[in-house]
Amino acid sequence: MSDFGFPLPHVVSIPPYPPGRPIDAVAREFGLDPAAVVKLASNENPLGCSPKAAEALRVAVAETHLYPDFDCHALRHAIAAHVGVAADHVLPGAGSSEIILLAARAWLDAARAAVIPQYAFQSYEGAIRSVGAEPIVVPVRDWKPDLDAMLAAATDKRVHLVYLATPNNPTGTIIPRDELERFAEALPAHVLLVLDEAYREFLPDDEQVDIARLFARRRNLLVMRTFSKVYGLAALRVGYGIGDPELLALLRRLQLPFSVSAPAQAAAVAALGDTAFVDTARRENETERTRMAAAFDAMGIETIASAGNFVLARTGDGAANARALMQKGVIVRPVANYGLPDWLRVSVGLPHENDLFFEKLREVRSEMPKAAVA
Ligand SMILES: Cc1ncc(COP(=O)(O)O)c(C=O)c1O
Structure with missing residues (x-):
């Protein structure tokens, strides 16, 4: 004791x-x-950050006494227009960190396991363990996730979730688009694939993942992005998930009410507008x-x-x-x-x-x- x-x-x-x-x-x-x-x-x-985001933040301070819009209406619509999906396919969170955790809480427990590659972002293991589930760590090949070995690991009946990042932190490696599409198609349908695109915007346009093609291959997919990196809003803690509305509704049940602050929402909307x-x-x-x-x-x-x-x-x-x-x-x-x-x-x-x-x-x-x- x-x-x-x-x-x-x-x-x-x-x-x-x-x-x-x-x-x-x-x-x-x-x-x-x-x-x-x-x-x-x-x-x-x-x-x-963008001067437009800084100005939105300054204006938002006048309403510090009010709770934020838990529905994140303006932000969801701005993200949806940016990504090219309907607004009900977007769930903002307190950084993508919150979305990482929500996925683990909704899909895992002590009887389940999740597959992650070696050298994956540390929060995945923390999220998996936080609900008593087991992380199954698959060794990389040439510093890159071994997608075939991850598919094999995912045949374990306890596996209900896979976290994968491209570009990956801390290695900076990417998964080629065609390999990712094949992986998304081959992964068992009941396994939630969480694709972390925190560093997406640093890639040239033609190397960025085409998420429409991924969603055409599997519905059980959650794509995560953040305003902490290229948008320079790390202090505000705002990120988002993109996925099926039914899947996002499950995550939302677990979300801390008002987890995305009003200044964060306002600054993120303005940041999206400053290409x-x-x-x-x-x-x-x-x-x-x-x-x-x-x-x-x-x-x-x-x-x-x-x-x-x-x-x-x-x-x-x-x-x-x-x-x-x-x-x-x-x-x-x-x-x-x-x-x-x-x-x-x-x-x-x-x-x-x-x-x-x-x-x-x-x-x-x-x-x-x-x-x-x-
Ligand atoms: C791969 C990856 N995913 C997610 C995050 C979390 O970012 P945030 O919670 O600030 O959105 C980070 C932060 O370093 C990261 O490197």
């Missing part, structure tokens, strides 16, 4: 989610000027990501080709490197929790932020014992 009685074993089994550390916390710990600290740890948009901002963010991300990959290469550090707004790099001892970089005012993400102790995930920042990262990384490598350097 613990001091707190008998907490449920499946809750104790949930790996704690390790967030990127906030700038203020790091500045306090290491006695640094917060203005000089650079955060490249949470795949945020270094350009901020120029998204185009700029995508373009600058690609330029800087290419430059970062080349800089890692020049230092002899292996990376994985990334389609997202981050790069996974094999620096050697990720925890030690991340700590040493943090002391020098650069926050990046160690990924030992993903089973990648030798790697760091570095978000793509502004040009001067990326330059600072490489300057500090070179310092750290020259100061570090050889054993900690790949």
Whole structure:
């Protein structure tokens, strides 16, 4: 017995989610000027958000005393027009994190299991375990989900859900469109496929998943997207699911009332209307990501080709490197929790932020014992 009685074993089994550390916390710990600290740890948009979204947020503050529209009417319609579906095929949530959790709560329990690829976003395992279900982790091949092995794993009668992301975090790999379509078609009809497109907008148009083609192949599909990444609204916590209205209605029964705040709804609507901002963010991300990959290469550090707004790099001892970089005012993400102790995930920042990262990384490598350097 613990001091707190008998907490449920499946809750104790949930790996704690390790967030990127906030700038203020790091500045306090290491006695640094917060203005000089650079955060490249949470795949945020270094350009901020659209000025149109910021203005919508400012206006929304006047109605802080009112509960938000739980139906998210304006936002659902704006997303529906953007995606090309009817408004009843859209369910906004408090980040796609909420949708990840709702899917697990609606489809899984202690008698069931879910299939995820190795190196999948950590919240999937947390969501699966939070309801007492078992995660079945399928090893990747060449860093990419092994879709055939995942199909084989899904024949286990306990499996009712699959989480899959493209591009994937933390690896940045994508699943080619034809392979994904074949997978969607072959997966048993009773298994819910949750497709996470948090980084979709960073892909060139012709590499983005055609979800109409996926929905034509299976009805039991939930596509998730977010305003936290390219739209730069991470602080507001807003994302959404796209799926059959009947399926979304099930998720909605479990949703915390008013989980998407009114300022978040207003800013998200405005953000969708500013396509120029998204185009700029995508373009600058690609330029800087290419430059970062080349800089890692020049230092002899292996990376994985990334389609997202981050790069996974094999620096050697990720925890030690991340700590040493943090002391020098650069926050990046160690990924030992993903089973990648030798790697760091570095978000793509502004040009001067990326330059600072490489300057500090070179310092750290020259100061570090050889054993900690790949
Ligand atoms: C693959 C993936 N999915 C979902 C999320 C959750 O994003 P949010 O809850 O901010 O929408 C993240 C955040 O890093 C992510 O990397």
